[in-house]
Amino acid sequence: MKLLEFTDKGIYCEAGDFYIDPWKPVKRAIITHAHSDHAKWGNESYLCEHATVPLLKLRLGNDIKVQGVAFNEPIFINGVEVSLHPAGHMIGAAQIKVTYRGEIWVVSGDYKLENDGLSIPFEPVQCHTFITESTFGLPIYQWEPQEQIFSKIFQWISNNKQDEKASVLLAYSLGKAQRLLYQLQDKVDRFLVHGAIAIPHATLLEEGYPLPPVERITPDTPKADFKNAVVIAPPSAEDHVWLRKMQPYSLGVCSGWMQVRGNMRRRNADAGFALSDHADWQGLLQAVKATKAEQVYVTHGFSNAFARYLTESGIQAFAVNTEYGDEEMIANPES
Amino acid sequence: MQQFSELVKLLSNSTKTNEKLAALSQYFATAPDKDKTWVLALFSGRRPKRTVNSTQLRNWCIEVANLPEWLFDECYHTVGDLAETIALLLPPGTKPISAPLHYWLEQLMRLEKADESVKHDFILQTWDALDRNERFVFNKLITGGFRIGVSQKMMVNALAQTYQIPAPTLSHMLSGNWNPYQVTIEDLLHLHTSGADASRPYPFYLAYALEDTPQALGSEKDWQAEWKWDGIRGQIIKRENQLFVWSRGEELITEKFPEFQSLTAALPNGTVIDGEILTFMDGSPLPFQTLQTRIGRKNITKKQLQEAPVVFLSYDLLEYEESDIREEALAERRAKLEELVARINDPVLKLSPVIGFESWEELIEQRLTARSKGSEGLMLKKLSAPYQVGRKRGDWWKWKIDPFTIDAVMIYAQKGHGRRSNLYTDYTFAVKNGDQLIPFTKAYSGLTDKEITEVDRWVKQNSIEKFGPVRTVTPTLVFEIAFEGIAASNRHKSGVALRFPRINRWRKDKPVDEINTLEDLKELLRKYESKE
Numbered sequence: 001m002k003l004l005e006f007t008d009k010g011i012y013c014e015a016g017d018f019y020i021d022p023w024k025p026v027k028r029a030i031i032t033h034a035h036s037d038h039a040k041w042g043n044e045s046y047l048c049e050h051a052t053v054p055l056l057k058l059r060l061g062n063d064i065k066v067q068g069v070a071f072n073e074p075i076f077i078n079g080v081e082v083s084l085h086p087a088g089h090m091i092g093a094a095q096i097k098v099t100y101r102g103e104i105w106v107v108s109g110d111y112k113l114e115n116d117g118l119s120i121p122f123e124p125v126q127c128h129t130f131i132t133e134s135t136f137g138l139p140i141y142q143w144e145p146q147e148q149i150f151s152k153i154f155q156w157i158s159n160n161k162q163d164e165k166a167s168v169l170l171a172y173s174l175g176k177a178q179r180l181l182y183q184l185q186d187k188v189d190r191f192l193v194h195g196a197i198a199i200p201h202a203t204l205l206e207e208g209y210p211l212p213p214v215e216r217i218t219p220d221t222p223k224a225d226f227k228n229a230v231v232i233a234p235p236s237a238e239d240h241v242w243l244r245k246m247q248p249y250s251l252g253v254c255s256g257w258m259q260v261r262g263n264m265r266r267r268n269a270d271a272g273f274a275l276s277d278h279a280d281w282q283g284l285l286q287a288v289k290a291t292k293a294e295q296v297y298v299t300h301g302f303s304n305a306f307a308r309y310l311t312e313s314g315i316q317a318f319a320v321n322t323e324y325g326d327e328e329m330i331a332n333p334e335s
Numbered sequence: 336m337q338q339f340s341e342l343v344k345l346l347s348n349s350t351k352t353n354e355k356l357a358a359l360s361q362y363f364a365t366a367p368d369k370d371k372t373w374v375l376a377l378f379s380g381r382r383p384k385r386t387v388n389s390t391q392l393r394n395w396c397i398e399v400a401n402l403p404e405w406l407f408d409e410c411y412h413t414v415g416d417l418a419e420t421i422a423l424l425l426p427p428g429t430k431p432i433s434a435p436l437h438y439w440l441e442q443l444m445r446l447e448k449a450d451e452s453v454k455h456d457f458i459l460q461t462w463d464a465l466d467r468n469e470r471f472v473f474n475k476l477i478t479g480g481f482r483i484g485v486s487q488k489m490m491v492n493a494l495a496q497t498y499q500i501p502a503p504t505l506s507h508m509l510s511g512n513w514n515p516y517q518v519t520i521e522d523l524l525h526l527h528t529s530g531a532d533a534s535r536p537y538p539f540y541l542a543y544a545l546e547d548t549p550q551a552l553g554s555e556k557d558w559q560a561e562w563k564w565d566g567i568r569g570q571i572i573k574r575e576n577q578l579f580v581w582s583r584g585e586e587l588i589t590e591k592f593p594e595f596q597s598l599t600a601a602l603p604n605g606t607v608i609d610g611e612i613l614t615f616m617d618g619s620p621l622p623f624q625t626l627q628t629r630i631g632r633k634n635i636t637k638k639q640l641q642e643a644p645v646v647f648l649s650y651d652l653l654e655y656e657e658s659d660i661r662e663e664a665l666a667e668r669r670a671k672l673e674e675l676v677a678r679i680n681d682p683v684l685k686l687s688p689v690i691g692f693e694s695w696e697e698l699i700e701q702r703l704t705a706r707s708k709g710s711e712g713l714m715l716k717k718l719s720a721p722y723q724v725g726r727k728r729g730d731w732w733k734w735k736i737d738p739f740t741i742d743a744v745m746i747y748a749q750k751g752h753g754r755r756s757n758l759y760t761d762y763t764f765a766v767k768n769g770d771q772l773i774p775f776t777k778a779y780s781g782l783t784d785k786e787i788t789e790v791d792r793w794v795k796q797n798s799i800e801k802f803g804p805v806r807t808v809t810p811t812l813v814f815e816i817a818f819e820g821i822a823a824s825n826r827h828k829s830g831v832a833l834r835f836p837r838i839n840r841w842r843k844d845k846p847v848d849e850i851n852t853l854e855d856l857k858e859l860l861r862k863y864e865s866k867e
Binding site: 139259269272305 | 347348349350400402403405406409410413414415416419420423424471752753755756757758784801802
């Protein structure tokens with residue numbers, strides 16, 4: 001019996017009788033981060049990093065039974081040691097380390113290596129077996145340093161202002177949107193945001209995160225407010241009548257998928273910024289190597305290609321199917 | 336090169352015609368003259384001579400990026416464009432060189448007779464000298480095909496703004512045979528001289544599809560109806576004692592059709608006829624597949640000439656007695672054309688017959704007989720209209736007959752290119768034959784973006800292979816396939832080849848065991864092909 005098993009409900013630890021990021025309701029769920037494909041509704045109890053607790057409640061309701069733990073603070077579940085370690089993907093995002101009888105497994109959840117300023121940066125954890133994501137597990141995905149991307153975004157905003165257009169940035173409402181707000185706050189005076197972003201924003205402000213104030217867009221927001229404005233909206237707003245009021249505007253999509261021209265052209269966006277909260281190819285390789293794992297399971301993303309490459313480089317790796325998706329939207333790569 | 340790569344980026348990202356137009360005209364106003372000529376050439380499909388091939392590019396990229404071949408191929412299938420895949424895989428450049436577009440094109444040209452090692456070194460050094468966008472553009476110069484949503488019309492309009500020359504005149508100047516290595520922009524646009532190339536064709540006038548009933552066009556007395564033929568639209572030009580045959584794709588195809596040589600002597604100088612090249616026997620057209628045997632071959636065999644003889648079915652007269660008569664009304668041009676064809680009296684030069692009709696109702700009846708005549712529908716042309724440039728609404732309409740349809744199941748899927756990168760969008764379909772499924776066609780288009788995303792997700796979850804370009808899927812999804820024609824083919828397992836197959840709709844309501852059969856296809860073949 002392996003320490004962690006891939007079952008039809010999710011990643012399961014029999015010795016401790018708990019699941020990690022289960023996609024079907026279970027008794028005890030340990031959650032890596034608050035995105036909906038990892039934190040599902042209906043579990044009897046949840047365990048996650050302290051910073052994830054309010055986000056989980058926001059998403060799943062105040063009545064869920066949830067326990068918060070700090071990073072690097074081991075707890076024991078039925079004799080199995082469990083500890084959470086920063087994954088750098090978003091606020092509260094954790095890798096889950098499971099230790100039992102000297103054997104160590106780590107579940108990465110989603111992660112990135114770059115420090116976004118809001119989440120605690122990724123820390124590699126040595127283990128025997130590493131279960132990694134592979135959302136961008138092909139070498140065509142090599143991110144530019146975020147300073148360069150943000151300076152391009154800012155340049156684009158300035159150009160739009162000159163052309164008397166609003167700048168509408170599409171970014172995932174939890175994670176990417178806050179990263180934009182945090183990184184652009186010194187250069188932009190006023191942010192208008194979609195409700196899907198305003199709601200978690202309020203929660204995060206209460207929690208004391210260093211985020212700028214935002215104004216929620218409502219049906220009563222006067223059209224004049226959108227002149228030359230900077231607007232942040234979730235990707236689902238793209239084809240929405242909601243955008244009409246902002247005309248004239250320029251549409252910029254922030255997602256790792258914007259690395260490839262075809263994806264960008266498909267979105268009918270005016271600009272694409274390959275800004276991702278997932279590790280790029282080099283980041284994935286670096287993370288895997290830093291764990292010194294002998295064995296790697298590759299989940300959601302380009303799992304077949306990444307597993308094969310690792311195996312050919314001398315690290316035994318297997319692709320596994322899970323139901324984790326891709327919060328950056330656009331068609332999923334193969335699972 | 337940076338200026339050009341910025342232009343390409345803007346053009347391919349922008350969804351707004353005005354923005355593209357502004358970017359192009361800004362480019363034409365500021366770029367070096369030599370670069371402009373090249374941009375005109377590239378965006379009108381005139382490719383530079385290929386001195387390095389795609390296999391070499393692929394191999395050298397694998398070498399520089401230090402990747403296994405299979406991984407390169409996976410990347411390529413995901414990106415769907417070789418030039419872009421390479422631009423994304425290469426490590427950042429270290430020795431930047433700033434040079435204009437024509438410099439790189441001239442350098443590439445010099446490689447024509449160079450050894451492979453010289454080519455190798457040049458490509459690697461260039462990659463190292465360029466940024467990611469420039470590399471993409473540079474690779475595209477080699478692999479060809481800038482698909483960036485710039486129509487000839489848009490380019491001409493931009494140029495018209497910059498040079499203050501009317502668009503139709505420009506359009507004519509830019510058509511035909513010219514080589515960007517030799518021609519300067521002044522020559523091309525006759526800024527200094529007035530000489531014109533004898534082979535130069537006129538831009539074709541193209542029809543939009545009629546979506547309404549013909550009654551909406553007004554009185555039937557104002558319209559001329561002809562059959563719509565499915566061949567190669569072309570122009571025959573006789574000037575300075577030479578004959579030129581052009582395809583609508585602006586390709587000079589005189590050599591491919593020796594049948595037309597008799598017209599060199601027969602036609603008077605200063606004659607340009609618009610029409611359709613068709614394979615034709617015993618008074619009626621042969622299926623399009625027979626014409627395909629004549630295209631794409633350098634040397635035409637005697638056998639092909641016998642089995643697939645061509646004629647030129649004349650639609651219109653554009654130049655007559657050495658003058659451009661496109662501004663005259665169709666009725667006048669047609670009268671001259673009829674007189675000319677009768678006078679020449681050569682069996683390879685025919686008239687596309689005019690259909691007599693008293694009322695729209697009568698024409699609607701006639702249209703139903705199109706297929707039995709080997710035609711794909713009707714053309715309606717306004718008798719008082721001039722011959723225009725490009726695709727314009729109003730005076731010419733194509734009114735096709737309804738396509739054939741067959742319900743079929745998807746059995747293979749492949750990722751698409753361009754806008755469809757990293758999405759399974761190219762499918763192979765099968766019909767039933769007893770217990771077997773027989774593949775009979777591929778189809779690429781017809782689904783909405785939303786449906787494509789749904790099918791893509793399904794394919795990713797239900798495919799058998801994990802690597803490589805083609806995924807075998809469990810035969811589950813049923814689609815209605817529409818097509819314009821059917822012909823026997825011994826190159827296909829099903830024994831049939833379809834004309835213009837596409838997906839009509841997704842039949843979520845239809846189970847796999849209710850799809851059409853091979854026998855249904857053969858029935859269509861028996862019914863319709865024999866009459867063509």
